[in-house]
Amino acid sequence: MAQMMYRDAVLSTIAEEMERDPNVVVLGEDVVGGMGTAGGPEAIGGIWSTSTGLFAKFGADRVIDTPISESAIMGAAAGLALAGKRPVAELMFADFIGVSLDQIWNQIAKFRYMFGGKTKCPAVIRMAYGAGYNAAAQHSQSVHQILTGMPGLKVVMPSTPGDVKGLLRQAIRDDDPVIFLEHKALYAMSGEVSDDPNFTIPFGHARLARAGEDVTIVSSGLLLGFCEVVADKLAAEGIGCDVIDLRTTSPLDEETILDSVEVTGRLVVVDEAPPRCGLAVDICALVARQAFASLRAPPQMVTPPHTPIPFARELESAYLPSTDKIEAAVRTALAWR
Amino acid sequence: MQLSREALLRAYRQMKIIREFEERLHVEIQTGEIAGFTHLYCGQEAVAVGVCEHLSVEDKIVSTHRGHGHCLAKGCDVNGMMAEIWGSREGLCKGKGGSMHIADVDQGMLGANGIVGAGSPIGVGAALAAKLDGKGSVAITFSGDGACNQGTTFEAMNLAVVTKAPCIFLFENNHYSEHTGFEYAVGTQRDIASRAEAFGMKVWRGDGTDFFSVHDTMREVLDYVRAGNGPAAVEFDTERFFGHFEGDPQRYRGPGELDRIREMRDCLKIFRANVTGAKLLTDADLDAVDKDALEAIENAVVAARAAARPTPADVLADVYIAY
Ligand SMILES: Cc1ncc(C[n+]2csc(CCOP(=O)(O)OP(=O)(O)O)c2C)c(N)n1
Ligand SMILES: [Mg+2]
Numbered sequence: 001m002a003q004m005m006y007r008d009a010v011l012s013t014i015a016e017e018m019e020r021d022p023n024v025v026v027l028g029e030d031v032v033g034g035m036g037t038a039g040g041p042e043a044i045g046g047i048w049s050t051s052t053g054l055f056a057k058f059g060a061d062r063v064i065d066t067p068i069s070e071s072a073i074m075g076a077a078a079g080l081a082l083a084g085k086r087p088v089a090e091l092m093f094a095d096f097i098g099v100s101l102d103q104i105w106n107q108i109a110k111f112r113y114m115f116g117g118k119t120k121c122p123a124v125i126r127m128a129y130g131a132g133y134n135a136a137a138q139h140s141q142s143v144h145q146i147l148t149g150m151p152g153l154k155v156v157m158p159s160t161p162g163d164v165k166g167l168l169r170q171a172i173r174d175d176d177p178v179i180f181l182e183h184k185a186l187y188a189m190s191g192e193v194s195d196d197p198n199f200t201i202p203f204g205h206a207r208l209a210r211a212g213e214d215v216t217i218v219s220s221g222l223l224l225g226f227c228e229v230v231a232d233k234l235a236a237e238g239i240g241c242d243v244i245d246l247r248t249t250s251p252l253d254e255e256t257i258l259d260s261v262e263v264t265g266r267l268v269v270v271d272e273a274p275p276r277c278g279l280a281v282d283i284c285a286l287v288a289r290q291a292f293a294s295l296r297a298p299p300q301m302v303t304p305p306h307t308p309i310p311f312a313r314e315l316e317s318a319y320l321p322s323t324d325k326i327e328a329a330v331r332t333a334l335a336w337r
Numbered sequence: 338m339q340l341s342r343e344a345l346l347r348a349y350r351q352m353k354i355i356r357e358f359e360e361r362l363h364v365e366i367q368t369g370e371i372a373g374f375t376h377l378y379c380g381q382e383a384v385a386v387g388v389c390e391h392l393s394v395e396d397k398i399v400s401t402h403r404g405h406g407h408c409l410a411k412g413c414d415v416n417g418m419m420a421e422i423w424g425s426r427e428g429l430c431k432g433k434g435g436s437m438h439i440a441d442v443d444q445g446m447l448g449a450n451g452i453v454g455a456g457s458p459i460g461v462g463a464a465l466a467a468k469l470d471g472k473g474s475v476a477i478t479f480s481g482d483g484a485c486n487q488g489t490t491f492e493a494m495n496l497a498v499v500t501k502a503p504c505i506f507l508f509e510n511n512h513y514s515e516h517t518g519f520e521y522a523v524g525t526q527r528d529i530a531s532r533a534e535a536f537g538m539k540v541w542r543g544d545g546t547d548f549f550s551v552h553d554t555m556r557e558v559l560d561y562v563r564a565g566n567g568p569a570a571v572e573f574d575t576e577r578f579f580g581h582f583e584g585d586p587q588r589y590r591g592p593g594e595l596d597r598i599r600e601m602r603d604c605l606k607i608f609r610a611n612v613t614g615a616k617l618l619t620d621a622d623l624d625a626v627d628k629d630a631l632e633a634i635e636n637a638v639v640a641a642r643a644a645a646r647p648t649p650a651d652v653l654a655d656v657y658i659a660y
Contacts, residue, residue: 036521038591312424
C-alpha cells in the first residue's frame with residue numbers, strides 16, 4: 001500500500017498501463033501543455049496535473065495534445081478503439097460533453113451492439129466533474145445522470161484514491177467504452193492505494209463504506225464523504241447507517257442496495273445531479289419495485305433542485321447537497337415507523 | 338478618417354476603463370473575495386473598443402470566456418458588471434452567472450460564454466435576425482485562436498456564407514489557447530483569416546494593439562457587411578497581459594516576454610504616443626481620463642462590496658417550474 005493523492009492515482013495508473021500495453025494512447029486538450037510555445041512541451045501540463053510527464057516518457061504519437069475540438073477528440077477515440085488501440089481521452093470539464101455528445105452517444109456507445117457483437121470499442125473517456133468552485137452553470141455539472149441513461153456505456157465515479165487505482169485500471173483493460181468521472185474536489189484527497197500492478201476493481205460491485213442497521217445511504221463521488229461524516233455523527237447517537245458507495249452507476253450493484261434496505265427498511269439516496277430522471281430516482285424506483293415489503297419509510301432523495309448551477313457562493317451552497325441536508329433526510333426517514 | 342476630439346477621448350476612456358477594471362480584479366482576486374474562474378482581457382482593449390465604437394445598440398455581439406472587455410465596450414454597466422463578478426444579487430445577472438456569463442441583451446450584448454466555440458453559431462442566428470429586420474444591423478462574434486479550431490466555428494462560417502448573414506467573425510489572436518501556442522494548434526500557421534477566406538468570405542487583418550488599425554479596419558468591414566454583401570472575417574493580432582485564468586503560472590512564455598509585450602505592445606501606450614505625437618490630444622487630456630477611469634472603477638468596487646447578497650430563496654427564482 002502507498003499513500004497517494006486522487007490525481008496521482010489517475011496519473012500513475014495511466015502511466016503504468018501505457019508501460020504495460022503499447023496500445024494505450026492518451027489524447028486531449030493541454031494533456032501535454034505548452035505545445036507550440038517558448039516554454040515547450042510540458043511547460044505547465046494539463047490543468048488537473050493528471051498527465052504530467054507522460055509526453056516525455058511516451059512521446060507525441062501516444063500522448064496527443066489536441067486543439068480545442070471535443071467532437072474530434074471523441075471521434076478520434078472511437079476510431080482508435082475500433083482500430084485496435086486503447087485510447088484514454090480526456091475532456092477537461094465534463095460539461096463539454098455537450099460539444100462531443102454525438103461521438104459518445106451515437107458512435108462509441110453503440111458500436112458493439114449495433115454491429116452485432118462483432119466489434120469492441122475499448123475507449124476510456126475521462127472527465128473532471130462537479131461543483132463547489134463557483135465555476136457556474138457551464139463548468140460545474142455532474143453528468144453521470146445523462147451518460148448512465150445511455151445503453152452501451154459503463155459509467156464509473158470513484159470516491160477515493162484507492163478506488164481510482166482499481167477502477168481506472170479496470171477501465172483501461174475493459175473491452176467496452178467506459179466513462180470515468182473524476183470529481184474536481186477530490187483531486188487533492190489522499191488515501192491508501194494498492195501497489196499490486198494487477199489490482200483491479202470489477203465494475204458493478206459497490207463498496208460498503210460504513211455499516212449500520214437503521215438506514216441505508218447510497219451515494220458516490222464527492223458526496224460519499226459527506227455521507228460518511230453524517231453516518232459517523234449519527235453513530236455517536238446510536239443510529240447505524242449503511243453507507244453504500246456505488247463506484248459504478250452502470251453497471252449498478254442492485255444486490256448490495258436491496259440487501260441493505262431489506263435490513264434497514266429506510267433509504268436515502270444522495271446525488272449531485274438534478275433530481276428529475278436521474279440516479280436518485282432510479283435507485284428509489286429500484287427499491288420501491290424490489291424491496292417494497294421491507295420499506296418502513298418513503299425513500300428520501302437529497303439532490304440539488306432542478307435548475308442550472310448558480311454562480312454566487314451563497315447560491316451554490318444553497319443549491320448543493322450538504323451534510324445538514326443529508327442528516328435531515330436521514331432523520332425524516334427515521335421518523336417513520 | 339480623422340476622429341473628433343470627443344470621439345478620441347471617448348475611445349481612450351473606454352480602453353482605460355477596461356484596463357483598470359481588469360487590473361483591479363487581478364488584485365482583488367488574490368484576496369480570495371471573488372469566487373469562480375476569471376479570465377482577464379487586459380492587453381486586448383483596442384480590439385473590443387475599436388470594434389464597438391462603430392456599433393449601435395441594434396448591433397449584436399457574442400462574446401467569450403474572456404468577455405469583460407467586450408461587455409464594457411458594448412455598453413454594459415460598469416457597476417452592474419462589478420456587482421455580478423462579486424456575486425451580488427444586484428449584478429447584471431443577479432449573481433447567477435459571474436464573470437464567464439455576463440450578458441445584457443438590451444445593450445446588444447448576447448453573452449459571454451463558458452463553452453469555447455459556442456458563440457459563433459449564435460452570432461449567425463443574431464445576424465439572420467438582423468437580415469430579416471432589414472435595417473442594416475450586424476452581429477459580431479468574438480473568437481480566439483483556440484476557439485477557431487472548434488467545429489462550431491467552421492459550421493457557423495459556412496452557414497453564414499450560405500445564408501448571406503450579416504455576420505462578422507472576429508478572431509482575436511493572442512497567441513495562446515490556455516497553455517498551447519497557436520503555432521501548434523492552428524494548422525494554417527500564423528493565419529486564422531485564411532480559413533474564413535476558404536469558406537468564401539472576404540477577410541481583413543489588422544494590428545490589435547493599435548486602436549486606429551482596428552477602428553479603420555472595422556469601418557471598411559462594417560461598410561461591406563452593412564451593404565448586404567454577406568459575412569466577413571477579421572483577424573487582429575493582439576496580446577494578453579495576464580495568465581489564461583487568474584492563478585496561471587504562465588511557464589509557457591519565453592523569458593522577458595511579459596515585460597516586452599507590456600513595454601512594446603500596450604495599446605494604451607501606443608494610443609497615447611499616436612495622439613500626442615499628432616497633437617490631437619495632450620498628455621494632460623489623457624491623464625484626466627486616467628484619473629476619471631480609476632475613480633469609476635474604485636466606485637464600482639465599493640458599490641459591489643456593499644451590494645445586496647443573494648439569499649438561498651434566489652436559487653429558485655427565474656425558473657418556470659421548481660422541483
Ligand atoms: C468547449 C470547451 N473546451 C475547452 C474549454 C476550456 N478552455 C477555456 S478557454 C480555453 C482556451 C481558449 O483559447 P482562445 O480561444 O484562444 O481564447 P483566449 O483564452 O486566448 O482568449 C480553453 C481550452 C472550454 N471552456 N470549452
Ligand atoms: Mg487565444
